[in-house]
Amino acid sequence: MLSIDISAHLINQIKRVFAQHKIPLDQPLWLAYSGGCDSSCLLHILCKLVDPRYIHVIHINHQLSPHADQWEHHCQHIATSLGATFHYTRLSKLADCHTDIEAQARIARYNAFSTLLPPEATLLQGHH
DSSP, X not given: OOOOOHHHHHHHHHHHHHHHTTOOTTSOEEEEOOSSHHHHHHHHHHHHHSXXXXXXXXXXXXXXXTTHHHHHHHHHHHHHHTTOXXXXXXXXXXXXXXXXXXXXXXXXXXHHHHHHSOTTOEEEEXXX
16 A cells, blocks of 8 residues: 655745746735635645745634634634734725626635735645
């Protein structure tokens, strides 16, 4: 039976992607952090790859769920417990119209990123 250290494999894959795109590991990295599986996995890998003090976690609270504030606090707890810097923003309620709420949330999220991040920031996303 073949045994693979998945975390080491993922870290090496991400190192290759960073090298390919000339992303420095000694400068701030920004992570779009929903708290879901994809961004949580990426956060944990980044904390093994670089000094967590370089990692800026940004959570966008869309206020779509009655549990949105609890989820925001959960994200803050995870990020700070790993040594990363936590940032968040709360969006105003999305318009209740006939367009797809997920599409509205995505547009609002990207607008928030462009407002909150420094001009030359590297934004990493698990699944957005």
